[in-house]
Amino acid sequence: MAEGGPIKVLIVDDIPETCDYLSKLLHFERDIQVVGTANSGKESISRTRELRPDVVLMDINMPDMDGITATEQIIELGLGTQVVIMSVQGEQDYLRRAMLAGASDFLVKPFSGDELANSIRQVYKRRPRVREGPAEQVPEARAERAPGRIISVFSPKGGVGRTTLTVNLAVALKLDQPERRVAIMDGNLLFGDVGVFLNLPQEKTISDLVARFDQLDAGLLADVMVTHSSGVKVLKAPLKPQQGEMVTAEHVRAILELMREEFDYIFVDTWSSLEERILAILDLSDRIVLVTTPEMPALKNVLLFLAVADLLRYPPGKVLLVANRADMRHGIPIAEVSRSLRFEVAATISNDGQAVTNSINREVPLVQAEPGNPVSKGIRALAKQLVFSLGVAEAEEAAAREKKGLVGRLRKVS
Numbered sequence: 001m002a003e004g005g006p007i008k009v010l011i012v013d014d015i016p017e018t019c020d021y022l023s024k025l026l027h028f029e030r031d032i033q034v035v036g037t038a039n040s041g042k043e044s045i046s047r048t049r050e051l052r053p054d055v056v057l058m059d060i061n062m063p064d065m066d067g068i069t070a071t072e073q074i075i076e077l078g079l080g081t082q083v084v085i086m087s088v089q090g091e092q093d094y095l096r097r098a099m100l101a102g103a104s105d106f107l108v109k110p111f112s113g114d115e116l117a118n119s120i121r122q123v124y125k126r127r128p129r130v131r132e133g134p135a136e137q138v139p140e141a142r143a144e145r146a147p148g149r150i151i152s153v154f155s156p157k158g159g160v161g162r163t164t165l166t167v168n169l170a171v172a173l174k175l176d177q178p179e180r181r182v183a184i185m186d187g188n189l190l191f192g193d194v195g196v197f198l199n200l201p202q203e204k205t206i207s208d209l210v211a212r213f214d215q216l217d218a219g220l221l222a223d224v225m226v227t228h229s230s231g232v233k234v235l236k237a238p239l240k241p242q243q244g245e246m247v248t249a250e251h252v253r254a255i256l257e258l259m260r261e262e263f264d265y266i267f268v269d270t271w272s273s274l275e276e277r278i279l280a281i282l283d284l285s286d287r288i289v290l291v292t293t294p295e296m297p298a299l300k301n302v303l304l305f306l307a308v309a310d311l312l313r314y315p316p317g318k319v320l321l322v323a324n325r326a327d328m329r330h331g332i333p334i335a336e337v338s339r340s341l342r343f344e345v346a347a348t349i350s351n352d353g354q355a356v357t358n359s360i361n362r363e364v365p366l367v368q369a370e371p372g373n374p375v376s377k378g379i380r381a382l383a384k385q386l387v388f389s390l391g392v393a394e395a396e397e398a399a400a401r402e403k404k405g406l407v408g409r410l411r412k413v414s
């Protein structure tokens with residue numbers, strides 16, 4: 001049971017029978033209570049104000065106001081309500097828009113009662129606790145923890161916003177899910193500037209790990225990492241390029257494997273190269289955020305990299321193409337970008353040179369300095385999209401393992 005009673009849920013769907021059906025699915029969950037239903041987007045807002053649900057289950061297609069607009073308005077009420085969007089398959093674009101609007105999760109119909117209840121519990125756990133002081137730390141037993149996920153931010157073209165995205169994605173995720181252990185490794189080994197973006201002290205760097213590589217363990221790693229005010233832990237790049245040259249692909253691999261044990265999400269900044277150390281990072285990554293701007297030279301290089309990703313047999317879904325500064329003046333339209341690369345643009349981040357440069361020079365990530373800025377909103381949505389897609393992959397892997405186990409057991413029996 002959630003503290004303070006069951007989790008209060010409001011169901012929103014324009015078909016009353018669907019509301020009834022979903023209520024029935026949740027009827028036997030003792031920690032969840034359906035406190036009401038609404039049959040339109042507009043009604044969902046007044047019902048949220050009146051009933052103060054913890055979680056709203058929101059249909060997308062409704063006649064008066066669609067679920068995405070309703071979600072936006074519910075989030076703007078500032079009541080800490082979490083929204084789970086329900087949609088049918090093939091509405092990928094809706095997923096992105098829903099996350100941008102502030103939804104916390106996305107269920108694809110048809111879903112089971114278990115999936116529904118688990119989603120409600122998960123988003124409830126992640127709700128912001130505005131009045132409850134510092135975020136609670138949920139210590140988990142080491143043995144129960146799944147290995148962390150590595151998300152590298154890469155581009156074959158320099159200056160496209162990799163570092164901006166790396167630091168803001170990590171901080172956005174940490175602010176959204178304070179109980180998660182989030183880290184950054186500055187993998188730009190020669191000219192890394194994550195420390196400058198985050199105003200971190202000139203303390204230890206990855207060079208201190210390399211110098212004592214034979215003693216590499218969790219204690220040494222913790223000693224070398226620096227904590228940002230958001231709670232994100234950072235492994236900084238060497239202070240001088242010549243020290244960066246001493247870091248080998250073997251070092252990078254071992255350090256990232258260790259970080260997987262210690263953190264839930266590890267964001268890795270990179271530089272434009274396909275040398276061995278970068279390939280070590282990309283190979284180990286669960287997701288590669290491939291950054292481009294809507295300009296010809298960047299697209300030309302992204303196209304070349306996508307061909308390499310094919311040769312490396314990266315599975316579908318590993319690479320997420322992100323168009324940064326997507327709405328820049330005279331930029332190539334995003335539909336055209338997808339068409340010419342034959343690769344879907346998974347997310348777009350808007351262009352705001354003044355706000356981004358200002359935040360870099362003040363050394364405060366934009367998602368903290370200006371959370372309402374469209375660039376911040378886009379980055380927060382991308383962070384959620386990454387977590388969501390990794391969660392889906394994890395569930396699919398678990399289901400595949402279970403199926404394999406079952407087949408194995410059946411074979412033994414027969």
Ligand SMILES: Nc1ncnc2c1ncn2[C@@H]1O[C@H](COP(=O)(O)OP(=O)(O)OP(=O)(O)O)[C@@H](O)[C@H]1O
Nearest residue numbers: 158159160161162163164325350351352353356357
């Ligand atoms: N969304 C954005 N809107 C406007 N300007 C942006 C945006 N994102 C990044 N920039 C600008 O682009 C420049 C490069 O950003 P950043 O340093 O993050 O790129 P990078 O790919 O890490 O570059 P490098 O090759 O130096 O590592 C910065 O001046 C930053 O202000």
Ligand SMILES: [Mg+2]
Nearest residue numbers: 162163188193
């Ligand atoms: Mg950079």
